[in-house]
Amino acid sequence: MTLTPAELTSAVSGGIGTSPQRPDGNLKVRGEFAYASDLWHEDMIWGATLRSPHPYARITSVDITEALKVPGVYAVLTHLDVPGRNLYGLEHKDQPVLAVDVVRYQGEPIALVGADHPETARRAMKKIVVTYDVLEPVVDMETAVDDTPLHPGGNLVRHVPIRRGSRDVTADVVVTGRYEVGMQDQAFLGPESGLAVPAGDGSVDLYIATQWLHVDRSQVAAALGLPEEKVRLTLSGVGGAFGGREDLSMQVHACLLALHTGKPVKMVYNREESFYGHVHRHPAVLYYEHGADHTGKLVYVRTKMYLDGGAYASSTPAVVANAATLGVGPYEVDNVTVDAYGVYTNNPPCGAMRGFGAVQAGFAYESQMDKLAEALGMSPVDVRVRNAMTEGSVMPTGQVVDSAAPVAQLLKLVQDKPLPAGTSTDIRELPGGVSNTTHGEGVVRGVGYAVGIKNICFSEGYDDYSTARVRVSMVNGELAAAVHTAACEVGQGLVTIMQQIVRTELGIERVTVLPMDTTIGNGGSTSASRQTYVTGGAVKAACALVREKLAGRTDIGDEVIDETTEWRHRATEAIDPETGQGNAHVQYGFAAHRAVVDVDVELGLVRVVALDCAQDVGRALNPQAVVGQIQGGSAQGLGLAVMEEIQTSGGKVRNPSFTDYLIPTVLDMPPMSIDVLELADPHAPYGIRGVGEPPTISSTPAIVAAIRAATGLALTRVPVRPEHLTGT
Amino acid sequence: MDFLRPETLAEALALKAERPDAVPIAGGTDVMVELNFDHRRPPALLDLTRVPELQRWDEGLRIGAGVPYARIIAELGDRLPGLAMASRTVGSPQIRNRGTVGGNLGAASPAGDTHPVLLASDAVVEVASARGSRMIPATEFYLGVKRNALEQDELIVAVHLKPAAGPQQFSKVGTRNAMVIAVCSFAISLFPAEKRVGAAVGSAAPTPRRAREAEEFLASELDFSSPKPLLDSVKREFGELVSRAASPIDDVRGSAAYRKHALAVMARRTLGWAWQELIDGERACA
Numbered sequence A: 001m002t003l004t005p006a007e008l009t010s011a012v013s014g015g016i017g018t019s020p021q022r023p024d025g026n027l028k029v030r031g032e033f034a035y036a037s038d039l040w041h042e043d044m045i046w047g048a049t050l051r052s053p054h055p056y057a058r059i060t061s062v063d064i065t066e067a068l069k070v071p072g073v074y075a076v077l078t079h080l081d082v083p084g085r086n087l088y089g090l091e092h093k094d095q096p097v098l099a100v101d102v103v104r105y106q107g108e109p110i111a112l113v114g115a116d117h118p119e120t121a122r123r124a125m126k127k128i129v130v131t132y133d134v135l136e137p138v139v140d141m142e143t144a145v146d147d148t149p150l151h152p153g154g155n156l157v158r159h160v161p162i163r164r165g166s167r168d169v170t171a172d173v174v175v176t177g178r179y180e181v182g183m184q185d186q187a188f189l190g191p192e193s194g195l196a197v198p199a200g201d202g203s204v205d206l207y208i209a210t211q212w213l214h215v216d217r218s219q220v221a222a223a224l225g226l227p228e229e230k231v232r233l234t235l236s237g238v239g240g241a242f243g244g245r246e247d248l249s250m251q252v253h254a255c256l257l258a259l260h261t262g263k264p265v266k267m268v269y270n271r272e273e274s275f276y277g278h279v280h281r282h283p284a285v286l287y288y289e290h291g292a293d294h295t296g297k298l299v300y301v302r303t304k305m306y307l308d309g310g311a312y313a314s315s316t317p318a319v320v321a322n323a324a325t326l327g328v329g330p331y332e333v334d335n336v337t338v339d340a341y342g343v344y345t346n347n348p349p350c351g352a353m354r355g356f357g358a359v360q361a362g363f364a365y366e367s368q369m370d371k372l373a374e375a376l377g378m379s380p381v382d383v384r385v386r387n388a389m390t391e392g393s394v395m396p397t398g399q400v401v402d403s404a405a406p407v408a409q410l411l412k413l414v415q416d417k418p419l420p421a422g423t424s425t426d427i428r429e430l431p432g433g434v435s436n437t438t439h440g441e442g443v444v445r446g447v448g449y450a451v452g453i454k455n456i457c458f459s460e461g462y463d464d465y466s467t468a469r470v471r472v473s474m475v476n477g478e479l480a481a482a483v484h485t486a487a488c489e490v491g492q493g494l495v496t497i498m499q500q501i502v503r504t505e506l507g508i509e510r511v512t513v514l515p516m517d518t519t520i521g522n523g524g525s526t527s528a529s530r531q532t533y534v535t536g537g538a539v540k541a542a543c544a545l546v547r548e549k550l551a552g553r554t555d556i557g558d559e560v561i562d563e564t565t566e567w568r569h570r571a572t573e574a575i576d577p578e579t580g581q582g583n584a585h586v587q588y589g590f591a592a593h594r595a596v597v598d599v600d601v602e603l604g605l606v607r608v609v610a611l612d613c614a615q616d617v618g619r620a621l622n623p624q625a626v627v628g629q630i631q632g633g634s635a636q637g638l639g640l641a642v643m644e645e646i647q648t649s650g651g652k653v654r655n656p657s658f659t660d661y662l663i664p665t666v667l668d669m670p671p672m673s674i675d676v677l678e679l680a681d682p683h684a685p686y687g688i689r690g691v692g693e694p695p696t697i698s699s700t701p702a703i704v705a706a707i708r709a710a711t712g713l714a715l716t717r718v719p720v721r722p723e724h725l726t727g728t
Numbered sequence B: 001m002d003f004l005r006p007e008t009l010a011e012a013l014a015l016k017a018e019r020p021d022a023v024p025i026a027g028g029t030d031v032m033v034e035l036n037f038d039h040r041r042p043p044a045l046l047d048l049t050r051v052p053e054l055q056r057w058d059e060g061l062r063i064g065a066g067v068p069y070a071r072i073i074a075e076l077g078d079r080l081p082g083l084a085m086a087s088r089t090v091g092s093p094q095i096r097n098r099g100t101v102g103g104n105l106g107a108a109s110p111a112g113d114t115h116p117v118l119l120a121s122d123a124v125v126e127v128a129s130a131r132g133s134r135m136i137p138a139t140e141f142y143l144g145v146k147r148n149a150l151e152q153d154e155l156i157v158a159v160h161l162k163p164a165a166g167p168q169q170f171s172k173v174g175t176r177n178a179m180v181i182a183v184c185s186f187a188i189s190l191f192p193a194e195k196r197v198g199a200a201v202g203s204a205a206p207t208p209r210r211a212r213e214a215e216e217f218l219a220s221e222l223d224f225s226s227p228k229p230l231l232d233s234v235k236r237e238f239g240e241l242v243s244r245a246a247s248p249i250d251d252v253r254g255s256a257a258y259r260k261h262a263l264a265v266m267a268r269r270t271l272g273w274a275w276q277e278l279i280d281g282e283r284a285c286a
């Protein structure tokens, strides 16, 4: 007799569909969780990075003589000490491990110091003499392509055109707009950190906070000139990621120092260095033209968008493809023309961040939908519902959406929620709070709506898979399972999800999650809202293999059942380079928000009073984690709407600290009412739909729409600043 | 780095005389940030948290430099509403538990939240050294960006204030609803018996400063003996004069033009609230 998973589930608690307590929750709240910055090794030394103060300069000389003389210094390394390939990158290998003769952004690493104390390392760093020939930086994304070429192939990283339907159509009502999105930071709380421990045989172990162990490893090994098996990575405690850890930071640097000195080397960035040490969200300039008939039905959308990739490519090509393919939003449009450009400049490098290209487009197309509603005299919800995509709709890429796309339903859900009571008289609930800027004077309420679309998992033909190993044996007379993957827990709760899946699939309550490391195959990136889908799918598949061997037994004696498998989602296709047509994406996720704001129109201060959300998650494997993702994603969208921006001037970062890079506090983020739909996707394990990113997309435009409703201002740039609201 | 821990004020002053390069540390909410960012590596820290003279306030409203914001709010809110309002806007609960007015004065940041209140309510800063003590009016205390009137061997001992003689208000603009450095701030104190007003701006010039012309304007315009609802034109003119007292810059926190605009709005509103309180108070007495 073989038991079905459902029958087994009934016997154990903590399976899928429940919200068991996370192992890291209490530790984190009490400040006891061990992050990568807490790593320690007897005998370890500290690494520090000398960075360029200039956004663009020729390096004319580097003199390390005096730095080497500082007592306690073990090594000072430059590009001459990189034994392998001194170039890395997620999609293009264009970024030096250590700069050679040119620096292309402020903060670019030039030299490394290894010393007995961080303070010694810092002091030695100040003794490295670098002379520069400072060059005029390229900083304007719209003209960068015709400006000084920063890389051998010029400044165009990728152009994604999409041509669908006819370009020769006219519409009753036409609205146009130019929109800008500022540079947002992931602002994870645990700065970059890791510990590299050299082994006697020339190999190295790296304990690291990252999002993707295997791609880190291949890049590190190439730079070190080592075969991959000589570089072993183990995930350490990760304090948030949001895309900012998908690229390398100090991985190669720590290993270089460790192999060079023969000592364990720890590197930890401080908050300021962290701002220079990881990629940010691409700032963007987006031009849109929407044409609709008098009933509000979209006839065409034309857009041209620029995304500033900064000095190195990182994941710019994929970000541009997302912005382009998702560029009209969750709407049916027959005639679409998109030209999306990702460019090099001397601004800080930009790459992955939650929402990945869809956020920038989302702000623009949703702003356009509001403008269209106004031009037509329709309500913002009606014009969206009129054009809402459904299952079976065709994307601008020609791809048919082949699972639930409840766009209209999501909008109606948020529309039907009760509105909050009128503006408060308690200053703590007014714009400015206890800063006592208003007792109600100048405060106007506004309501805004937005809906967004995000691709889930990797796209465009990428071989996206994960590897899972499940081992079952008897412990204290009971079946116990261990699950092993290289998929990174970055705080989203993957450890708990994997336990839940094993419990449900095998009916075994006791499930241990082994450390995530490179002794097992690739787990893929913790990004693109994909880990529950892909690594969850792999764990489920490994469980199926185990279950077969288990054959219903509850006592297997001394036997150990140990199964490893790779699991991949259905294949996607490259898009046509001229027309952008192709089945580029695996799955689409949707979320809608209604924002209610109080704006002090005289002072330009905003209080978000309500930010309610409806999202389809296919199936909520862990309902509490799902709601947590929606709250977090919405908060990050709120940050982009009203405060979060890395401000640059001539390529230099003006606010590399949490004093001036503001992220929402608990007093900025209202409690949310959230509706979670579970419309299973037949193509996905358990029917799940990636959760993490969609809420980040619709939150920002909903808030800005609400501010527009309150002020009557056009507001074409995020974050909205008091200056924009007061015309100062 | 030496860590000096005096137990009395006399000991602290002696240590400071001996080691003028020792950096005083009270709550440490400014000092530790500078150390962590490696902006400063002083040869010695002079810990003031054990000096009892600095930790207390007396009925004469001589407030020890080391009294944290949380205590000012809880213990002095009734007598010093303006200072309590400003204290409430400083950082987060953790910062208010540690941070002190003495530290705010020591740092002398143009954005420090207590400064406009101290200026508008005629505070006097008591400083001391092994040589003796001095009383410095707040108006003479701030010399430049992060520069104050302390000599190398001096410590801030206390702030002297009078119980509010009339309504007081403080208002601060920040681009977040809590835990934010002032983009600009404004404080107003009414002195009905003296028929005058104190007004000062923060984060809108190299130092916090009083808005003298605005004060004089109100002294001549306001009828303290029988307060009537204010004309909008008076509030508006007052706002303009406050705004004119500022000489702000453009920086990451805000534009100069916005700061001038916001100061005018805050001045107008806080005057309205303070004046209304006066009217309501008269009515209650009548």
Ligand SMILES: Cc1cc2nc3c(=O)[nH]c(=O)nc-3n(C[C@H](O)[C@H](O)[C@H](O)COP(=O)(O)OP(=O)(O)OC[C@H]3O[C@@H](n4cnc5c(N)ncnc54)[C@H](O)[C@@H]3O)c2cc1C
Residues within 6 Å of the ligand: B023, B024, B025, B026, B027, B028, B029, B030, B031, B032, B033, B048, B065, B066, B089, B090, B091, B092, B095, B098, B099, B100, B101, B102, B103, B104, B105, B106, B107, B111, B112, B113, B114, B154, B155, B156, B157, B179, B180, B181, B182
């Ligand atoms: C997260 C955070 C948020 C903050 N938010 C705000 C805010 O909203 N508003 C605001 O105004 N400030 C803010 N600050 C700054 C800081 O909290 C205040 O300036 C506070 O008043 C400093 O007090 P302290 O006791 O901690 O000073 P410390 O850090 O101990 O000292 C500050 C300076 O004063 C000197 N000093 C201290 N005591 C004496 C003394 N008795 N005699 C002579 N010199 C002395 C020190 O040497 C140092 O130069 C914030 C700081 C942080 C870290």
